[in-house]
Amino acid sequence: MKILLVNPEIPNTFWSYKKALQFIGKKASDPPLAMITVAALLPAAWQKRLIDMNVTQLKARDIEWADYVFIGGMNIQYESFKRVVAQCNEIGTTVVAGGPMCTCSSEEIEGVDHFVLNEAEITLPQFVDDLVAGTPKRVYASNEFPDIRNTPIPLWNLLDMKKYSSMDLQYSRGCPYDCEFCSITAMYGRKPRLKSPDQFVRELDSLYAAGWRGGVFIVDDNFIGNRRVLKEELLPSLIEWAKSHDHPFEYITEASIELSDDEELMGLMVEAGFRMVFVGIETPEEASLEECSKNQNRRRDLLKSVRIMQRRGLNILGGFIVGFDHDGPATFNKQIQFIQQSGITTAMVGILNALPLTRLADRLKHEGRLVDSWNGNNVDSSLNFIPRMGSEALVDGYKSILRTIYSQKAYFERIVTFLKEYRKPEKAGRKVGMREIKAFLRALFHLGLLEKGRWYFWKLMAHVLRNYPGSFPFAMDLAIRGFHYRKVAASIT
Numbered sequence: 001m002k003i004l005l006v007n008p009e010i011p012n013t014f015w016s017y018k019k020a021l022q023f024i025g026k027k028a029s030d031p032p033l034a035m036i037t038v039a040a041l042l043p044a045a046w047q048k049r050l051i052d053m054n055v056t057q058l059k060a061r062d063i064e065w066a067d068y069v070f071i072g073g074m075n076i077q078y079e080s081f082k083r084v085v086a087q088c089n090e091i092g093t094t095v096v097a098g099g100p101m102c103t104c105s106s107e108e109i110e111g112v113d114h115f116v117l118n119e120a121e122i123t124l125p126q127f128v129d130d131l132v133a134g135t136p137k138r139v140y141a142s143n144e145f146p147d148i149r150n151t152p153i154p155l156w157n158l159l160d161m162k163k164y165s166s167m168d169l170q171y172s173r174g175c176p177y178d179c180e181f182c183s184i185t186a187m188y189g190r191k192p193r194l195k196s197p198d199q200f201v202r203e204l205d206s207l208y209a210a211g212w213r214g215g216v217f218i219v220d221d222n223f224i225g226n227r228r229v230l231k232e233e234l235l236p237s238l239i240e241w242a243k244s245h246d247h248p249f250e251y252i253t254e255a256s257i258e259l260s261d262d263e264e265l266m267g268l269m270v271e272a273g274f275r276m277v278f279v280g281i282e283t284p285e286e287a288s289l290e291e292c293s294k295n296q297n298r299r300r301d302l303l304k305s306v307r308i309m310q311r312r313g314l315n316i317l318g319g320f321i322v323g324f325d326h327d328g329p330a331t332f333n334k335q336i337q338f339i340q341q342s343g344i345t346t347a348m349v350g351i352l353n354a355l356p357l358t359r360l361a362d363r364l365k366h367e368g369r370l371v372d373s374w375n376g377n378n379v380d381s382s383l384n385f386i387p388r389m390g391s392e393a394l395v396d397g398y399k400s401i402l403r404t405i406y407s408q409k410a411y412f413e414r415i416v417t418f419l420k421e422y423r424k425p426e427k428a429g430r431k432v433g434m435r436e437i438k439a440f441l442r443a444l445f446h447l448g449l450l451e452k453g454r455w456y457f458w459k460l461m462a463h464v465l466r467n468y469p470g471s472f473p474f475a476m477d478l479a480i481r482g483f484h485y486r487k488v489a490a491s492i493t
């Protein structure tokens with residue numbers, strides 16, 4: 001059996017880092033972890049190839065080679081997904097599709113021969129058994145949540161690792177919270193399911209043995225869903241592993257804001273090698289936080305929480321949303337002020353999006369405010385609901401945030417604010433090698449010579465060299481990321 005796994009293209013958004021990756025000679029930030037895990041769930045004797053369209057072009061002869069094309073992805077990949085399915089249909093190769101987008105919206109997707117929905121650990125073996133028996137059904141779905149302690153190690157050998165700036169791993173699925181706009185709990189449940197520390201260490205070993213060194217994104221929905229197990233079991237194992245391997249990996253993950261309340265947990269994470277954490281801050285508007293049930297963010301000084309984590313050695317990336325019913329004309333400026341004061345350089349601001357399966361989509365449908373369109377991109381100004389403040393006011397306000405926070409002046413000011421708070425961990429930062437030197441020279445050329453407003457770049461360099469010389473490579477990294485954010489923001493506004 002010949003299986004071609006295809007990861008559709010992700011358009012250029014804040015998360016794609018396309019413009020920043022050019023500086024370090026990489027094609028994509030993250031590999032398709034789900035695809036190489038699905039590959040590991042398939043019979044070992046089957047032939048498997050992966051085309052990640054974010055790093056390699058998909059050709060007709062790749063599709064012709066395969067008996068089956070397996071395709072998946074998130075909503076944001078929908079346009080590319082449709083094109084691939086149409087191409088397979090034209091060539092006559094059977095299409096098998098799964099992943100979060102299909103799980104949420106399989107009825108709206110055309111051209112797929114077999115849907116393998118929900119979590120593949122349950123539905124994929126059923127499909128494979130039926131396929132081998134010659135009786136495959138059209139749809140495989142399940143209401144159960146699998147025990148991920150049985151999930152196999154991803155097949156790293158399907159990837160061309162050189163093309164990525166980071167590798168991905170997953171430790172847990174699910175989140176104990178239930179934010180109204182989020183589809184995580186509907187898809188993965190509210191009880192975090194964890195891998196065992198031994199199993200996770202085996203995954204680290206496999207990644208290390210495959211030759212990877214550098215950034216590793218632990219792509220959990222909420223890494224701190226079970227803090228006791230983290231503190232007592234996983235993090236001590238990761239610390240020991242890092243020491244015995246000379247700290248080869250630096251981790252980024254996603255966590256809820258109460259991480260800032262737990263001094264011990266932050267300390268262990270930093271010691272294990274965690275350097276960046278994405279936190280859903282959403283909004284400084286208390287009434288909007290209440291509206292969306294973001295209860296962990298309510299009745300707290302959000303700025304203080306961010307600073308506590310920065311002082312502990314964590315670079316905080318923030319998720320922000322505008323468009324709640326309780327947002328008003330003043331909200332946009334409040335968001336700008338908060339983002340500037342927080343020193344959060346990577347502020348992922350999006351317009352509220354009613355994803356399928358969410359409580360928000362149900363409510364808006366009930367209120368007659370759901371618009372029948374979705375493309376999974378919440379940063380391109382498209383709306384799939386009727387906002388209380390009016391569509392024009394929301395889109396204008398959203399664009400004004402992007403224009404302001406990603407202007408060179410505001411962005412470089414945030415780097416300075418951040419460095420003032422940040423306490424660099426002892427082992428932080430990769431050794432400077434040829435890749436970093438090349439990136440620095442490209443940054444000098446593009447940010448220091450070509451770009452309008454290059455004065456802000458030189459001012460930042462001088463400031464960092466004078467006050468934080470040890471953080472210079474880190475500041476350059478942030479400056480390069482800023483170049484990408486500016487380009488994406490400009491394309492939207």
Ligand code: SF4
Pocket residue numbers: 175176177178179182183184185221222256280
């Ligand atoms: S905390 Fe994050 S992952 Fe959990 S429900 Fe809220 S938005 Fe979703």
